[in-house]
Amino acid sequence: METTMVQITVFTDADVRKQSNSDAIASCVRTLLDQAQIAGHLEDTLTELTVDLCTNTRGELECMYYFVAPDRRALFWENDFEATNLFGEVKGVTNGHIKYAMEAEYWMHRELYPNDCKITPELHRELQAMILHAYTDTIFSEASLAPFDTDELQRALNIVDYLNGIVNKPDSIINDQYIWAYARLMRMFTRARFSNFYGEIGARLGTDHTVYAEDNYLDRRPIVKLFNLVLFGSPSSHVRKIDSVWVDQSVNRPRWKMFMNGLRNEWSGLAIYSTVMLAVDISFLAVPAIGQRPSAQIALYISSLWSVASLVVSALLAQSSGHQDSIDRATAFMTRMTRSLHGKENLAIIFSLPYALVIWGMVFFFLALSLVIFLSANVTTWCTAGPAWLLVIGFIGWPVWAARGPQIGRPTSSLWIRRKLGT
Structure with missing residues (x-):
């Protein structure tokens, strides 16, 4: 037309x-x-x-x-x-920064309609430089902002190297699929630039850095302080992890994958501990001497219940986490959870349950074993098993106390000095 x-x-x-x-x-x-x-x-x-x-x-x-x-x-x-429809969860966008949101939409358009687009050497070099920069950053930085992990970026580099042969080819030779490949990669990198305020004052320099306000994620929330007492400090650890992957209402794809893989490995290991503890509790209940110790028997019943609960919760969490691999689903899940009352804190407490439950199972098993040893014990038992029991308590308490060291905040460069304006 x-x-x-x-x-x-x-x-x-x-x-x-x-x-x-x-x-x-x-x-x-x-x-x-x-x-x-x-x-x-x-x-x-x-x-x-x-x-x-x-x-x-x-x-x-x-x-x-x-x-x-x-x-x-x-x-x-x-x-x-209404341009805000393009921003998603990104707030505080300036007029000059809108260009990256608009460019991301342009590349989405090019994905949908890949014909009638010329692949120039400038475009090829631009995409190659983006991928190379992101690849280097992911290798040497623990808080890389790249939208892919190292393996994916290596494959992306291979794709771009392969596409190098079609640059400046006649339009009749360039297939639409080639253009689509350029458009997909350019859209994801451009959207990452927009989300991280690329080129703007106060741009995000790491996945765990906020661009809106100082976010002291080590400042414990009241509900976390409360549950830390009964969940052995696990909520604090999970709050820090959640704060590092859910920054400014957005998720970094490689960091989220690492976070979820870490949780799945943790829950799988705890499921094994829970199974072992349950087997030990059942075996101990079969000992004839336990029937003569009602208090020890009750402690073993409680230990068994904690172990079963840990096993069930681990299985449920591992199963539900399988639906969060997609970045869109992960963002929707985190948005829904964090907008509820005590959002991130509730999530941290839920993630802490398998660990805390299995520890409570061990505590009650230790209590049952102590009751069997010391109830109706003679002087010889007290003199021999007593010191060993105290030594075990010391060995357990030592790493717990050592882990409660001073919290380390976010690092700052040693090159900076403070100076009053005008001096």
Whole structure:
């Protein structure tokens, strides 16, 4: 379709074989092009137009659209458009920073319609530099902002090296799938730049850094302080981990995968401990002497219940975590959980349950064993087993006390010095 001095490419997903759809699309395109021509938006630039049809509440066909300026990697509209719809959970976006959100949408458009796009040496070098920078960062940084892990980035580099052979090839040779590959990678890197305020004052420099306010994640919440007492300090540890992966209402994909893999490994190991503890409790209950010690028997019953609870909770959490591998599902899950009362704290407590329950099972088993040893014990037993019992308590308490060292905040560079303004 052509207008004066301007070549326009029109894309649509509507079934234009239906006459009603074809007429509606043609009418919409004519109206939009007239508006854009009058506004001077179609001069000296290659422009694309994407239109689609929807049905309003009255059952009437309506037209949806957006224009694309490929040379600027931008979208534009002839009517007022609420740009915040493009931002997601990113707050405080400035006018200059919107370009990355717009560019990400441009590459999404190019994924959907990969034809009619030329792969230039400049585009190839830009993508190659992005991947190389991210690959280097993930190797040498524990808080890399790259949207992929090292293995994925290595494969991405191989893809780009392979695509090097099609740069500057005639359009008839370049397949749409090649263009789609460029568009997918460019969209993900551009969206990461937007989310991390690339090029802006106060840009995010690490996955655990907030760009909005100082977030002292080591400042214990009241509910965490309470449950730390009964869950052996595990909620504090999980709060720090959650704070490092859920920053500014967003999730970094490689860090989230590492976080979830760590949780699954933790729960799998605790399930083994729980199974062993349950077997030990049942075996100990079969000892005839236990029947003569009702208090020890009760302690073993409680230990068995804690072990079963830890085993069940570990299995449930491991099963539910399998649905959180997708970054979109992970973001939706974290958004839903953190918007509830005591959101992240509740999540940390839930993640702490398998560990705390198995520890409580061990505590009650130790109590049952102590009751069997010392109830109705003679002087010889007290003199020999007593010191050993105290030594065991000391060995258990030593690593617990050692682990309660001073909390280390986020590191700052030793190159910085403080100085009052004007001095």
